[in-house]
Amino acid sequence: MRPGYDFQGKRVLVVGLARTGEAVSLFAAGYGATVTATDEKDESELAATAKKLRNAGVKLKLGGHPADLLVEKDLIVASPGVPSNLPLLVNARKAGIAVWSEVELAWRFLRGKLVAITGSNGKTTTTALTAHLLQTAGVETFVGGNIGTPLLAFVESSTDSSVTVAEVSSFQLENIEAFRPDIGVLLNLSPDHLDRHGSFEEYAAAKMRLFSNQLDRDCVVLNADDPAVTKRMPSGQQVFWFSRQKRVATGTFLCDGQIVFRREGDEVVLAKRHDIPLRGEHNVENVLAACTAAYLAGADPVAIANGVKTFRGVEHRLEFVAEINGVEFFNDSKATNVDAALKAIEAFPGPLIVILGGKDKGSPYTPLIEPLKQHARTAILIGAAAGKIAADFGDAVPYVHAETLDRAVQLAISAAQPGDTVLLAPACSSFDQFENYEQRGHVFKQLVRGAEERFSSRAPLRRV
Numbered sequence: 001m002r003p004g005y006d007f008q009g010k011r012v013l014v015v016g017l018a019r020t021g022e023a024v025s026l027f028a029a030g031y032g033a034t035v036t037a038t039d040e041k042d043e044s045e046l047a048a049t050a051k052k053l054r055n056a057g058v059k060l061k062l063g064g065h066p067a068d069l070l071v072e073k074d075l076i077v078a079s080p081g082v083p084s085n086l087p088l089l090v091n092a093r094k095a096g097i098a099v100w101s102e103v104e105l106a107w108r109f110l111r112g113k114l115v116a117i118t119g120s121n122g123k124t125t126t127t128a129l130t131a132h133l134l135q136t137a138g139v140e141t142f143v144g145g146n147i148g149t150p151l152l153a154f155v156e157s158s159t160d161s162s163v164t165v166a167e168v169s170s171f172q173l174e175n176i177e178a179f180r181p182d183i184g185v186l187l188n189l190s191p192d193h194l195d196r197h198g199s200f201e202e203y204a205a206a207k208m209r210l211f212s213n214q215l216d217r218d219c220v221v222l223n224a225d226d227p228a229v230t231k232r233m234p235s236g237q238q239v240f241w242f243s244r245q246k247r248v249a250t251g252t253f254l255c256d257g258q259i260v261f262r263r264e265g266d267e268v269v270l271a272k273r274h275d276i277p278l279r280g281e282h283n284v285e286n287v288l289a290a291c292t293a294a295y296l297a298g299a300d301p302v303a304i305a306n307g308v309k310t311f312r313g314v315e316h317r318l319e320f321v322a323e324i325n326g327v328e329f330f331n332d333s334k335a336t337n338v339d340a341a342l343k344a345i346e347a348f349p350g351p352l353i354v355i356l357g358g359k360d361k362g363s364p365y366t367p368l369i370e371p372l373k374q375h376a377r378t379a380i381l382i383g384a385a386a387g388k389i390a391a392d393f394g395d396a397v398p399y400v401h402a403e404t405l406d407r408a409v410q411l412a413i414s415a416a417q418p419g420d421t422v423l424l425a426p427a428c429s430s431f432d433q434f435e436n437y438e439q440r441g442h443v444f445k446q447l448v449r450g451a452e453e454r455f456s457s458r459a460p461l462r463r464v
Contacts, residue, residue, distance in 0.1 A: 003178060004108050007031035011072055013038065014058075015065065015088065016079025020102045022049055023150040024077045025058045027105075036073075038065050038088075073097055077105055080146065080171040083196060101175035103168060106151030108178070112162035115293050116145070118169065118210050119187025119223075121340040122286040123147075125278070126187060126293075127167040128314045129286065129307075133294035136310070137303030139163055146172060163297050170197065170206040180213040184237075185221040185293050187286065189228035190339035195362040208232055221292050223285060224248050240296065242288035244281065252292040259288060259308075261295055270301050271308040278311070279318050280347030316441035318344060322452045326418025329448045332425040333441030338363045341427035342371055350375035352421050355408045358428030358440070360385035365392040365427060372397045378415060380408045384432040404433070405440065409447040422448075 012028045014021050017039040029035045035058045042063040043050055050060055061069060065088040076092050076099045078084070089099050107114060117127045124147050131143035142154040145166030154164055166181075170193060173179075189204050197203040211220055211234040223229045224241040233239065240263075241251035252261045252270065259271040270291045276284060291304055299307075313319065314334075321329040332344040336358075345354060345368070352375050356368075365388065372379060372393075379399040381389050386401055393399055402408035405424075412422040430440040 002108050002110070005075075005105065007033035010034070010074045012036070013069055013073045013076045014079075015039075015076060015086070016082040017041070017046055017049055017053075018079055018081060019148075020150050021077075021079040022053065023152045024079075024102050024105065025053050026056055027152045027155070028077070029056045029058050035059065036061060036069065038062070038069055040064055067091065070095060070097065075100065077102060078175055080169055084171075084174045098177065099175050100177060101172045101179075102150055102152060103145060103166065103172045104176045104179045106155060107180070109155045110151065110164055111158040111160050112140075112164060113182045113297055114180075115163060115165045115183040115185065115297055116168045116181035116210060117166065117185040117187065117289075117293070118173065118207055119185075120190040120192045120207075120337065121335075121343060122187045122282060122289075123167045123169075124334060125283065125314050125317050126185065126286045126290050127165055129290040129311050130185075130293045130297075131165040132311050133290060133299050133304050133307035134163055134165065134297060136307035137294070137299035139298055141165060165293075168210060170203055173206050173209040176209060176213075178213055180215070180218065181210065183219045183221065183293050183296050184210045184214060185289055186210065186223065186229055187289055188223050188226045188339075189232075190337070191363045192337040192339070193361060195360070204228065204232065208234065211237065219296050221251070221289060221296070223289070224251070225285070240292055242285065242292050244284045244288060252288045252295075254284070254288070259291055261292065268295075268301055269305075270295060271305040275305070275309045277309070278313055280343060282343040282347070283318075316437060318347060319441070319445075321445050321448045324413070324448070324452050324455050327413075327416040327420050327422060329422045330424070331441045331444050331448075332423060333430070333437045333444060335425040335427060336429050336437055337361060338365060338367055338427045341425040342367055344423060344425040345371045345375050348375060348421050348423065350377075350421075351417075351419070352376040352423050353378055353380065353412045353416055355380045355382060355402075355405070355412065355422070355424045355444075356389055356427050357382035357384075357386045358426045358430050358434075359383065359432040360388055361429055365389045368427065369393060369396045377420065380411050382408050382433075383426075383428060385428045389427075405443055406447060409444065409451065413451055 010033045012033045014037040038061040134141040140162040142164045146169040147167040220237045224243040241248040257273045316333040319331040335341045434440040
């Protein structure tokens with residue numbers, strides 16, 4: 001039985017009014033709390049949200065976070081985009097006020113099993129695939145969290161037999177208290193969000209909080225091929241490994257082209273390697289993790305095999321956009337860190353033209369040099385991080401500055417030759433020029449498809 005939370009008579013402060021903050025405000029107000037919501041944006045930027053919340057009885061403090069917001073508050077729920085070192089939150093903790101993330105609150109009310117998936121890269125693909133495998137098996141499944149829909153949206157619909165599959169970020173895990181997934185999955189660990197966490201150790205510690213409240217009966221799914229993961233293995237829970245490089249004693253691995261699950265000496269084939277429709281070895285790891293989680297959550301092997309075959313990937317993750325005059329264009333706007341960009345580059349034999357740049361997240365770009373030398377014809381640099389990327393590359397990699405994504409696509413089309421691939425894999429966040437990586441990906445696709453239409457509308461040459 002999960003602990004829930006009695007909102008009656010409670011005074012709740014919600015910090016940050018993006019999708020998550022709005023959902024929390026409406027949920028808490030609906031359960032009888034007196035809710036105040038605050039955001040740094042002013043009324044003009046949040047007009048629609050402000051109207052909806054006021055209609056639900058939520059008080060608003062917009063344009064900043066004044067210190068008096070903490071007066072007589074029982075609970076604070078912070079949106080993922082709000083830094084945990086925000087003075088308002090720091091002072092709240094000092095005053096003994098609980099500070100939770102939305103996933104902490106939702107977990108207390110959700111029914112059924114919870115599969116929570118985190119990692120530096122591959123979270124969204126693995127989350128979507130795990131849900132697809134369970135749905136293929138006929139399991140009532142909800143999918144959300146960091147993937148887009150707040151988990152609170154599923155509280156009323158969840159049942160004792162349903163499974164909720166959640167993508168969970170380090171930002172969300174910073175502010176958990178009792179959050180406990182039945183199945184926790186850690187895909188990999190590489191430097192990311194160092195601009196917020198300060199160091200790789202702090203970032204990794206935030207990820208490992210996923211397992212901090214699990215019981216002996218709960219399941220942990222870990223990447224046996226990632227040294228940063230294996231050195232941090234939690235103890236006490238049932239641990240299942242996944243590996244594309246070696247046989248594991250307990251978990252999922254590749255053997256003679258088959259995906260095999262092994263437990264207590266018994267083995268079962270879940271799918272075949274050649275049925276995986278996704279490009280790149282990193283996606284083989286994602287499939288292994290998803291198969292493991294889905295099987296542990298109750299999906300049968302036949303359904304898992306069918307689900308692997310029929311999964312078509314996720315938008316903005318190595319997404320094919322178009323082919324123009326023999327040049328293919330792929331959108332991997334979700335490659336928001338260096339390791340994700342590296343994996344995207346290595347998914348193609350080349351020759352590539354790679355669009356890099358955006359808002360820097362604190363990691364060096366030097367790990368991209370060798371993959372670019374092996375796979376790419378040139379790199380095109382955009383956004384605020386372009387100067388740092390160029391400095392890290394030096395003379396090792398040919399590159400050109402484009403500043404904007406529009407200009408980058410123009411330069412890529414001019415430079416590309418038949419047989420080339422143009423890949424958007426920024427290795428940076430999008431917040432210097434776009435609202436999020438989704439908007440960046442959509443703009444890239446619009447630019448490419450606009451070029452495709454212009455090319456296809458040209459009159460064919462006459463032969464005489």
